Each structure stands twice: as C-alpha cells, then as structure tokens.
Amino acid sequence: HQTIPVGIINLGTSENKLCFDLLQKRLMRPDMLQIEPAFLQYPDWKGHSFLREEVAKFLSHYCCSPKPLKPKNVVVMNGCGSLFSALAATLCDPEDAILIPSPFYGVITEDVGLYSSVKLHHVPLYSQVPTGSDVRPFQLTVEKLENSLKEAKKEGLNIKALILLNPHNPLGEVYSSEEMISFLEFAKMHKLHVIVDEIYMLSVFNETDTFHSVLSLDGFPDPQRTHIMWGVSKDFAMAGMRVGMVYSENRDLVQALDQLGCFHGVPGPTQYQMAQLLRDRDWLNSEFLPENRRRLREAHSFMTEELKKQDIPFLHRSAGFFIWADLSKYLREKTFAEELSLWRCFLKHKVLLSCGQAFSCVSPGWFRIIFTDQLHKLKLGLSIAHFHFSSCILVVSPMEWDKM
Amino acid sequence: HQTIPVGIINLGTSENKLCFDLLQKRLMRPDMLQIEPAFLQYPDWKGHSFLREEVAKFLSHYCCSPKPLKPKNVVVMNGCGSLFSALAATLCDPEDAILIPSPFYGVITEDVGLYSSVKLHHVPLYSQVPTGSDVRPFQLTVEKLENSLKEAKKEGLNIKALILLNPHNPLGEVYSSEEMISFLEFAKMHKLHVIVDEIYMLSVFNETDTFHSVLSLDGFPDPQRTHIMWGVSKDFAMAGMRVGMVYSENRDLVQALDQLGCFHGVPGPTQYQMAQLLRDRDWLNSEFLPENRRRLREAHSFMTEELKKQDIPFLHRSAGFFIWADLSKYLREKTFAEELSLWRCFLKHKVLLSCGQAFSCVSPGWFRIIFTDQLHKLKLGLSIAHFHFSSCILVVSPMEWDKM
Structure with missing residues (x-):
C-alpha cells in the first residue's frame, strides 16, 4: 500500500481539471x-x-x-x-x-x-x-x-x-x-x-x-x-x-x-x-476551446484504452467528462447491494467513482468514471482499481471488503 | 421641474454609497x-x-x-x-x-x-x-x-x-x-x-x-x-x-x-x-473603518439638521444608514392608505423612500430615510420632497397626487 496517496483519487466529481493553466493565465490578466x-x-x-x-x-x-x-x-x-x-x-x-x-x-x-x-x-x-x-x-x-x-x-x-x-x-x-x-x-x-x-x-x-x-x-x-x-x-x-x-x-x-x-x-x-x-x-476560439477539446480527447482516449484492456464494456461517446462503464462482471450477483459494495470497496482503496444507483439507473453494475484529470492521477486510480479487481474482488466477499 | 433628473433619487435602498473611492482603491490592488x-x-x-x-x-x-x-x-x-x-x-x-x-x-x-x-x-x-x-x-x-x-x-x-x-x-x-x-x-x-x-x-x-x-x-x-x-x-x-x-x-x-x-x-x-x-x-483600522464612520456621521448630521429644519420628528440614533422619521403630520388622516399615498407622491416626484407599512409598523406615517449617499443627491432629494410638502401636500388630495 505504500504507493497509495493520503488523499482520494476523485474519479467521481464531474470537473474538468485539464485546463487550469489556460484559465489561470486568462483570469489573472x-x-x-x-x-x-x-x-x-x-x-x-x-x-x-x-x-x-x-x-x-x-x-x-x-x-x-x-x-x-x-x-x-x-x-x-x-x-x-x-x-x-x-x-x-x-x-x-x-x-x-x-x-x-x-x-x-x-x-x-x-x-x-x-x-x-x-x-x-x-x-x-x-x-x-x-x-x-x-x-x-x-x-x-x-x-x-x-x-x-x-x-x-x-x-x-x-x-x-x-x-x-x-x-x-x-x-x-x-x-x-x-x-x-x-x-x-x-x-x-x-x-x-x-x-x-x-x-x-x-x-x-x-x-x-x-x-x-x-x-x-x-x-x-x-x-x-x-x-x-x-x-x-x-x-x-x-x-x-x-x-x-x-x-x-x-x-x-x-x-x-x-x-x-x-x-x-x-x-x-x-x-x-x-x-x-x-x-x-x-x-475562446484560438486558445481555450480547441486546446480544451484536444485535452478532453486525449484523456478520453487514454481511459477508453484502459477499459478495453480490462475488457470493461462502456458507451463510446465523445461528450462530457465521463465514461459510462459496465462493471457488472465484478458483481457476485447482479444486485444494487453488490453494486454498493463494489463502490465502497473502491472508496476504501481511495478511489471515488459514481455508481449507477446514485443516478437511478435500473440495471446494477454501471459506473460513471470521470476522465478529466491529469494522466498520472487517472493512471494511479486505475492501477489501484485494477490491483483490487485482480487480487481480491473475486475472492473476497462484499462484507469482507467493508472491513478492509 | 427642469432641475429634476431623469433617474430616481433613491433614499429607499439601504446601501452605503459614501466609500466607493476607498473600496475601489483597495479591491483593485x-x-x-x-x-x-x-x-x-x-x-x-x-x-x-x-x-x-x-x-x-x-x-x-x-x-x-x-x-x-x-x-x-x-x-x-x-x-x-x-x-x-x-x-x-x-x-x-x-x-x-x-x-x-x-x-x-x-x-x-x-x-x-x-x-x-x-x-x-x-x-x-x-x-x-x-x-x-x-x-x-x-x-x-x-x-x-x-x-x-x-x-x-x-x-x-x-x-x-x-x-x-x-x-x-x-x-x-x-x-x-x-x-x-x-x-x-x-x-x-x-x-x-x-x-x-x-x-x-x-x-x-x-x-x-x-x-x-x-x-x-x-x-x-x-x-x-x-x-x-x-x-x-x-x-x-x-x-x-x-x-x-x-x-x-x-x-x-x-x-x-x-x-x-x-x-x-x-x-x-x-x-x-x-x-x-x-x-x-x-x-481596516487605519483607513476604512474610521473614514467610513466619519462619513456616516457627517451624512447623518446633514440629514438630521434638515429634518429639524422641517420640524419632522425622528428617532435620534447613530447606527445604520437610515433615519426613522415621523412624517405623519403630512397625512390628512392617520391611516396607512394615506401613508401609501404620500409614498406614491414622493415616487411620482422621483424620490424613493421606504414607508412604515413595508416594515409592518403599527403606526402610520413613519418613513425610513437613507442618508448614506452623496450630499448633492441627499440635498436634491430633500429639496424635491420639501417643494412638494410646502406647495401641494396640504392642498392636494391623495387621489390628485396619484394623477401628478
């Protein structure tokens, strides 16, 4: 656990953190x-x-x-x-x-x-x-x-x-x-x-x-x-x-x-x-909007590639700061109780995601993953998530996750 | 009426307009x-x-x-x-x-x-x-x-x-x-x-x-x-x-x-x-607060002197931006209908005041007069009010005021 930071990797709040440099420069003129x-x-x-x-x-x-x-x-x-x-x-x-x-x-x-x-x-x-x-x-x-x-x-x-x-x-x-x-x-x-x-x-x-x-x-x-x-x-x-x-x-x-x-x-x-x-x-037209779109595209591309590597299905769209992904294969049963357990497991390991039931989705297992953060944070968040997918999710029961 | 400006002399909104110079200087550092x-x-x-x-x-x-x-x-x-x-x-x-x-x-x-x-x-x-x-x-x-x-x-x-x-x-x-x-x-x-x-x-x-x-x-x-x-x-x-x-x-x-x-x-x-x-x-301590108090005191003093000249009773207090004054001597009857007519008369002549009933006062005729504006505006507001006090209030009925 020594590589896990003290703070939480927030892939849950829909904010675009890719363009602070452009904004700071403009807003401080x-x-x-x-x-x-x-x-x-x-x-x-x-x-x-x-x-x-x-x-x-x-x-x-x-x-x-x-x-x-x-x-x-x-x-x-x-x-x-x-x-x-x-x-x-x-x-x-x-x-x-x-x-x-x-x-x-x-x-x-x-x-x-x-x-x-x-x-x-x-x-x-x-x-x-x-x-x-x-x-x-x-x-x-x-x-x-x-x-x-x-x-x-x-x-x-x-x-x-x-x-x-x-x-x-x-x-x-x-x-x-x-x-x-x-x-x-x-x-x-x-x-x-x-x-x-x-x-x-x-x-x-x-x-x-x-x-x-x-x-x-x-x-x-x-x-x-x-x-x-x-x-x-x-x-x-x-x-x-x-x-x-x-x-x-x-x-x-x-x-x-x-x-x-x-x-x-x-x-x-x-x-x-x-x-x-x-x-x-x-x-707007020469600096912010084209560069913002470029960065959104790049971060989205990174995240979708990672999801593909994990064989995680997702909706392929190109708008917003999020990917709507189907993590239901990690649920032991297709229930919202299991979805919540998965959400809590991520959070215990310092990765915040939004789960489908918070958005009143009718099928359990869908998560919203924010991709509009610096690449190193996305990488860290995903590697933590991946580590737990591969090492514990399939062997640990939801109740045991909660004690982690 | 040629001296009456297009805008309204606002002695009704509780704002302190005396210190913009100090604030602008500070906020633009x-x-x-x-x-x-x-x-x-x-x-x-x-x-x-x-x-x-x-x-x-x-x-x-x-x-x-x-x-x-x-x-x-x-x-x-x-x-x-x-x-x-x-x-x-x-x-x-x-x-x-x-x-x-x-x-x-x-x-x-x-x-x-x-x-x-x-x-x-x-x-x-x-x-x-x-x-x-x-x-x-x-x-x-x-x-x-x-x-x-x-x-x-x-x-x-x-x-x-x-x-x-x-x-x-x-x-x-x-x-x-x-x-x-x-x-x-x-x-x-x-x-x-x-x-x-x-x-x-x-x-x-x-x-x-x-x-x-x-x-x-x-x-x-x-x-x-x-x-x-x-x-x-x-x-x-x-x-x-x-x-x-x-x-x-x-x-x-x-x-x-x-x-x-x-x-x-x-x-x-x-x-x-x-x-x-x-x-x-x-x-705060060397510039804004003492100078603000000095200006409040000065504007308050001007307004109370004017009210005294008109024999208008008021509560003599030294806090806030307003004077609570008894204009009931200008009402033909001591009713809230008359108070409202007086308020509308002021407004028709481009002077905005707050009347007591807007503050749920139980006795008709009280008005809140804001004094925290530049002296020339206060003077203009008062002279308009005074002109109408002396020239028409005692001879014109409330219904006629409304047609003015």
Missing part, C-alpha cells in the same frame, strides 16, 4: 480586475444587463441560433443547481413532479427537492437492446416518455415538466435535432415545460458526436414552455465560479426567477469577469 | 487578483476553510469575543437573504413561524417565505410612550415578546425562533448587553432559536450608541439555539459582493446549511478577496 460602483451595489437579480447582453451574444453564436437571442430572456444565477431549484419552485407546486430519463446526474433530485419539495419521476432507459435492432443502449424515445407519463398519472402524480440533458450526463449521449424536436413535440402535446440542460455543449470533443443546441432550431414547438440552461461550470471548467444561466421567452418565468434571484446572486466583479470571458472570442 | 485550482473547483459548500478561518478571526476581534471563535462554526453564503432562507428551511417546517419585533426590514418576510413557506409573527412596538416614563419609543421588552408569543400560540402558530436585528433596521436602535441577555433568556425559556442579525455592527458611528455583539458575551444562555449573522453588504458597503455568514455552535444546523449551500455558493475568487479584506487590519 489585468483586464479582469475592475471595480465599478454598480458591482458593489444591489444588482438586477436576473444579472447585470452587461452580462446578460454578453450571454445572449455568446449563445447566439455558439448555439448557432437563426436569429440573435435577446438579453431580456436571459437570467443569470449562481450555478445551475440554483437554477434547477428556482425553476422547480416557479414551474411547480410542492409535490408536483418532473419527468427525467434515468440514469441522470443524481444531484438534480436534491436540486428540485430540498427547497421546492418537487419530485422527479424517472423515465427508465435500459442497457439491454433487442438483438439485431438499431436501438442504442439507454436510448430515449417518445414512446418511453409517453409510457412514463401515463404511469405517473396513474400514480396520481401531477407532472409539470420534463428535464432533458444534452449532452447527457452520465451517458455522454448527444441527441440529434430530430430526436430533440420529437421530445419537444411530446412535451407540447402534454403541455409540459421542458428544461433543456446544455451545460456540456462545448465539451463535445469528437466530430462523431455533433452537438445541436435547441437554440439552433428554427423556432421551438412550444416557446413559452421551453427553457435552456447553460453555465461556466463544465464548458469553462469553473465549477467554483458559480455562474449559470437560463434562456426563456416566458416573461412570467423570468419575472418569477427575478423574485428568487435575491437568494442566488452572483457578485458584481464576478459578473464582470464572466462578461470579459464570454466576449473574448480570440481567446 | 494586485493582491486581489489570484486564481488557484481550488477557486475553480467545487468548494466546501460552507465556504472555503481559508475564508472561514479569517471570518472566525475577524469576528473574534471586532466582536470582542472572550475566547477565539472557531472556523468550524462559520458558514459562508451568498448574502444574508440566502442565510435567512436557509435558516428558515432548516430550523422550521413549512407554515411554522418566527417572532420578529416590528417595524423591521421588510424583505425578511420574503426571505423566510418564498422558498421555505415560513411565516413571521410580529411583536408590535409602538411609537407612543407613556408621558414621564423612561421607556423609549419603539422599545422592545421581554414583556412584549411574552405577549406576542402567547398570542401566536392562541392563533395556533408553531413558533420556532426569534429574529433580533442589532443594530436595528429601521430604528437604528442598539441594544445593551443587559437587554440582549434578557431576550436570549426569554428565548431559552421557550426553547426558541434566536437569529441575531448584526449586519450593521461596524456601522455605529457615534459613541453615544455603543455596540455590544452577542459574541462578546461570556457564553450564551442557550448556545445550541443562538445563531449570529454578519456580512459585507452593509459594514463593508458591498451589497453587490453577495457574502454573508452565520456563526453557530449547533453542529446539526451547520450540517443542514451545508446541504443547502449548493444553492448559495460564493465564487472561489470572491472568497479569496473577502479573506484578503478581512485579514487586512492595517487598511
């Missing part, structure tokens, strides 16, 4: 240090107008919207968790529910539940697909949405909205425009609000998966009920900056979010810095 | 521009440990605590509104209620209500005092707390906590240690949590009102139920920075706030800047 009276005074709770203007321009450009997006439709808050909380509070009453395809980034359950007492109703997606079909594992379809909605209504749930993650966390799935339109049409038919979380939109690192923002569509089926989220946490690798935004044409929603905005304010100087960053197209 | 990996990553939701350490040291010193305060008891959030919201959510169930002496800074009603559905139950304080008694106008006493608590119980309300503002907004009242201990003893007897909001503690500008923090006491009557709030919005004149903090020895509370902290995060770089500011005792 003197243009970032600016203080104006408005920055120190109570702001417009939807965000300062200078920032909302930059967000509208930025999204118009990078989402390829057919018409310029309007600053008045932008609301800025301290992170997308805050936005989920505020959207749940405004779109739903307590105990109402929101449809969400599972597996999904599990923290959303707390985001909508802790303050707003809103529930999530899962639309289960399955790893198994009929032999010979062209259905993808975990593929979302309108039929599945329809079935889950019916089932929810049978249970007496009041479904108010649908959450779609694109690119999807943890699947890495990128929806085609046709798929997305079909989901939006489904929502329109049932008068559901749709929250489309596009927080990984600039983290698609191979051309095999081309991202199409909902904002690139020539009009939405139901614009008053379509709300798009983005933020700097993932695509700009700044989860600690706490800046998220929603784009919505619904004036009532914008006004309601304004009311809740006093709990989710972003500091004036931070708003200024984010505006500087969004408008710096030179840096 | 190169030591403020620092980016470290931890600042861009998900933080400890209670605040980075380096900031919580500085907060503990800062409060230990400026609150004159008998023993050093502990960093682990500090929770940092993006403003005290967020803290009120999170404290209400953790200390209460929906529809529970919190006692608060009125008049009080009215936004607290939304702070505890919007997300957490917690109600405030007012402890009414009165302007009138028995002739010859040594009772102060609007004085809070344990007897009044007892009566309100009884009344609340009769109404079937479940009272969980008491909010005390010290220095008080809008009264400018500063409680003596003896008074504060008696309120804390009352709360202990009834097992109520106490939230002591000391956000104006460094904005006491005359020695006539000496501030004693609850943290200066040699132990609280009920430490597990005593929670102290402070922030940089008022004392550091940075409402736009969105940084507030609570100090509590209650581990369960700290843990619960940690859970809600993901909605109220402060950007890493901002946390760093705040730590730099809190530890810069040279700047």
Whole structure:
C-alpha cells in the first residue's frame, strides 16, 4: 500500500481539471480586475444587463441560433443547481413532479427537492437492446416518455415538466435535432415545460458526436414552455465560479426567477469577469476551446484504452467528462447491494467513482468514471482499481471488503 | 421641474454609497487578483476553510469575543437573504413561524417565505410612550415578546425562533448587553432559536450608541439555539459582493446549511478577496473603518439638521444608514392608505423612500430615510420632497397626487 496517496483519487466529481493553466493565465490578466460602483451595489437579480447582453451574444453564436437571442430572456444565477431549484419552485407546486430519463446526474433530485419539495419521476432507459435492432443502449424515445407519463398519472402524480440533458450526463449521449424536436413535440402535446440542460455543449470533443443546441432550431414547438440552461461550470471548467444561466421567452418565468434571484446572486466583479470571458472570442476560439477539446480527447482516449484492456464494456461517446462503464462482471450477483459494495470497496482503496444507483439507473453494475484529470492521477486510480479487481474482488466477499 | 433628473433619487435602498473611492482603491490592488485550482473547483459548500478561518478571526476581534471563535462554526453564503432562507428551511417546517419585533426590514418576510413557506409573527412596538416614563419609543421588552408569543400560540402558530436585528433596521436602535441577555433568556425559556442579525455592527458611528455583539458575551444562555449573522453588504458597503455568514455552535444546523449551500455558493475568487479584506487590519483600522464612520456621521448630521429644519420628528440614533422619521403630520388622516399615498407622491416626484407599512409598523406615517449617499443627491432629494410638502401636500388630495 505504500504507493497509495493520503488523499482520494476523485474519479467521481464531474470537473474538468485539464485546463487550469489556460484559465489561470486568462483570469489573472489585468483586464479582469475592475471595480465599478454598480458591482458593489444591489444588482438586477436576473444579472447585470452587461452580462446578460454578453450571454445572449455568446449563445447566439455558439448555439448557432437563426436569429440573435435577446438579453431580456436571459437570467443569470449562481450555478445551475440554483437554477434547477428556482425553476422547480416557479414551474411547480410542492409535490408536483418532473419527468427525467434515468440514469441522470443524481444531484438534480436534491436540486428540485430540498427547497421546492418537487419530485422527479424517472423515465427508465435500459442497457439491454433487442438483438439485431438499431436501438442504442439507454436510448430515449417518445414512446418511453409517453409510457412514463401515463404511469405517473396513474400514480396520481401531477407532472409539470420534463428535464432533458444534452449532452447527457452520465451517458455522454448527444441527441440529434430530430430526436430533440420529437421530445419537444411530446412535451407540447402534454403541455409540459421542458428544461433543456446544455451545460456540456462545448465539451463535445469528437466530430462523431455533433452537438445541436435547441437554440439552433428554427423556432421551438412550444416557446413559452421551453427553457435552456447553460453555465461556466463544465464548458469553462469553473465549477467554483458559480455562474449559470437560463434562456426563456416566458416573461412570467423570468419575472418569477427575478423574485428568487435575491437568494442566488452572483457578485458584481464576478459578473464582470464572466462578461470579459464570454466576449473574448480570440481567446475562446484560438486558445481555450480547441486546446480544451484536444485535452478532453486525449484523456478520453487514454481511459477508453484502459477499459478495453480490462475488457470493461462502456458507451463510446465523445461528450462530457465521463465514461459510462459496465462493471457488472465484478458483481457476485447482479444486485444494487453488490453494486454498493463494489463502490465502497473502491472508496476504501481511495478511489471515488459514481455508481449507477446514485443516478437511478435500473440495471446494477454501471459506473460513471470521470476522465478529466491529469494522466498520472487517472493512471494511479486505475492501477489501484485494477490491483483490487485482480487480487481480491473475486475472492473476497462484499462484507469482507467493508472491513478492509 | 427642469432641475429634476431623469433617474430616481433613491433614499429607499439601504446601501452605503459614501466609500466607493476607498473600496475601489483597495479591491483593485494586485493582491486581489489570484486564481488557484481550488477557486475553480467545487468548494466546501460552507465556504472555503481559508475564508472561514479569517471570518472566525475577524469576528473574534471586532466582536470582542472572550475566547477565539472557531472556523468550524462559520458558514459562508451568498448574502444574508440566502442565510435567512436557509435558516428558515432548516430550523422550521413549512407554515411554522418566527417572532420578529416590528417595524423591521421588510424583505425578511420574503426571505423566510418564498422558498421555505415560513411565516413571521410580529411583536408590535409602538411609537407612543407613556408621558414621564423612561421607556423609549419603539422599545422592545421581554414583556412584549411574552405577549406576542402567547398570542401566536392562541392563533395556533408553531413558533420556532426569534429574529433580533442589532443594530436595528429601521430604528437604528442598539441594544445593551443587559437587554440582549434578557431576550436570549426569554428565548431559552421557550426553547426558541434566536437569529441575531448584526449586519450593521461596524456601522455605529457615534459613541453615544455603543455596540455590544452577542459574541462578546461570556457564553450564551442557550448556545445550541443562538445563531449570529454578519456580512459585507452593509459594514463593508458591498451589497453587490453577495457574502454573508452565520456563526453557530449547533453542529446539526451547520450540517443542514451545508446541504443547502449548493444553492448559495460564493465564487472561489470572491472568497479569496473577502479573506484578503478581512485579514487586512492595517487598511481596516487605519483607513476604512474610521473614514467610513466619519462619513456616516457627517451624512447623518446633514440629514438630521434638515429634518429639524422641517420640524419632522425622528428617532435620534447613530447606527445604520437610515433615519426613522415621523412624517405623519403630512397625512390628512392617520391611516396607512394615506401613508401609501404620500409614498406614491414622493415616487411620482422621483424620490424613493421606504414607508412604515413595508416594515409592518403599527403606526402610520413613519418613513425610513437613507442618508448614506452623496450630499448633492441627499440635498436634491430633500429639496424635491420639501417643494412638494410646502406647495401641494396640504392642498392636494391623495387621489390628485396619484394623477401628478
């Protein structure tokens, strides 16, 4: 055990740690240090107008919207968790529910539940697909949405909205425009609000998966009920900056979010810095975005090669910071109790992963593995995991792992 | 009307606009521009440990605590509104209620209500005092707390906590240690949590009102139920920075706030800047604090002289950014409808004030007048107000004002 470090190798938290050098250099340029009276005074709770203007321009450009997006439709808050909380509070009453395809980034359950007492109703997606079909594992379809909605209504749930993650966390799935339109049409038919979380939109690192923002569509089926989220946490690798935004044409929603905005304010100087960053197209297009994609591709490639060496099946996608991998061959039984034991075994040996049940996956054994860290850490994490796979997993019972 | 500007003279929002020059100079020093990996990553939701350490040291010193305060008891959030919201959510169930002496800074009603559905139950304080008694106008006493608590119980309300503002907004009242201990003893007897909001503690500008923090006491009557709030919005004149903090020895509370902290995060770089500011005792003690107090004193003095010239009665206190003034002589009838008309008349003429009913004052005609702005704005605001007092208020009915 002498090579195992004191800290935990965190392959569980979805952060991009590959670009700190680029970000530090940019964020420490003197243009970032600016203080104006408005920055120190109570702001417009939807965000300062200078920032909302930059967000509208930025999204118009990078989402390829057919018409310029309007600053008045932008609301800025301290992170997308805050936005989920505020959207749940405004779109739903307590105990109402929101449809969400599972597996999904599990923290959303707390985001909508802790303050707003809103529930999530899962639309289960399955790893198994009929032999010979062209259905993808975990593929979302309108039929599945329809079935889950019916089932929810049978249970007496009041479904108010649908959450779609694109690119999807943890699947890495990128929806085609046709798929997305079909989901939006489904929502329109049932008068559901749709929250489309596009927080990984600039983290698609191979051309095999081309991202199409909902904002690139020539009009939405139901614009008053379509709300798009983005933020700097993932695509700009700044989860600690706490800046998220929603784009919505619904004036009532914008006004309601304004009311809740006093709990989710972003500091004036931070708003200024984010505006500087969004408008710096030179840096974005020549430095940050291509280099970030290159590093994402490289780290992803390393991790997938390692998984192949171990004969671990995984979804081959090229978006996000994670690989959705099937470790079920290491379970003694295909149960969630066994999955939890495997998760705990990793943690005891200082490797943190996210297990499928934390994301409400319906098949046990799937794990989300973050690959966006320095190679030496990934290597160390994997070698620890591998050591335990080969030496103990097949001979030690779950209860004995817990004592390790 | 040619001298009236396009914008509104805002004597309604409690901001200190007197020290921007000092703050800009300090916040734009190169030591403020620092980016470290931890600042861009998900933080400890209670605040980075380096900031919580500085907060503990800062409060230990400026609150004159008998023993050093502990960093682990500090929770940092993006403003005290967020803290009120999170404290209400953790200390209460929906529809529970919190006692608060009125008049009080009215936004607290939304702070505890919007997300957490917690109600405030007012402890009414009165302007009138028995002739010859040594009772102060609007004085809070344990007897009044007892009566309100009884009344609340009769109404079937479940009272969980008491909010005390010290220095008080809008009264400018500063409680003596003896008074504060008696309120804390009352709360202990009834097992109520106490939230002591000391956000104006460094904005006491005359020695006539000496501030004693609850943290200066040699132990609280009920430490597990005593929670102290402070922030940089008022004392550091940075409402736009969105940084507030609570100090509590209650581990369960700290843990619960940690859970809600993901909605109220402060950007890493901002946390760093705040730590730099809190530890810069040279700047605080030699520059900012004495000069800020001097400017507060000067602006307060100007405003009180003006009020005296107009024979407007007011509470003479020397804490906070406001004067609580009795404009009831300008009401045709002593009603809240008339108070609202007077408020609207000011606003039509581009002067924003806060009226007593927004703070749940029980006697009509009281207004909170902010004095912490540049003299020329105060003068302009007052001259507009005065012009309308002398020329129209006594001859025009409220309904006619509205048409102006």
